[in-house]
Amino acid sequence: MHIPExxxxxxxxxxxxxxxxxxxxxxxxxxxxxxxxxxxxxxxLADLAQTQKQFREYxxxxxxxxxxxxxxxxxxxxxxxxx
Numbered sequence: 608m609h610i611p612e613x614x615x616x617x618x619x620x621x622x623x624x625x626x627x628x629x630x631x632x633x634x635x636x637x638x639x640x641x642x643x644x645x646x647x648x649x650x651x652l653a654d655l656a657q658t659q660k661q662f663r664e665y666x667x668x669x670x671x672x673x674x675x676x677x678x679x680x681x682x683x684x685x686x687x688x689x690x
Contacts, residue, residue: 610639610650648681 613636620631639649655673659665665673 610645612640613637614639614649614653647684648677651677651680 616631616633616635616637618633619629622630624630637649639646652674655670655677658673
């Protein structure tokens with residue numbers, strides 16, 4: 608599997624700063640690989656569309672729910688690595 612070093616954001620993020628501006632913007636570049644390690648969460652989030660095609664039952668699950676699951680797994684793994 609080829610994982611590009613960076614990914615480019617395709618739309619403005621939903622989170623806003625205190626002035627109401629998006630925290631992340633369309634065209635922002637985000638690393639997929641940091642210190643030689645793949646950023647698992649980034650790759651999984653980017654691949655959700657393919658996952659939904661491969662596992663048809665996932666189409667009935669709202670995309671934000673799937674994104675939340677990926678982020679929860681990443682948070683759990685981060686917490687395990689800190690202990």
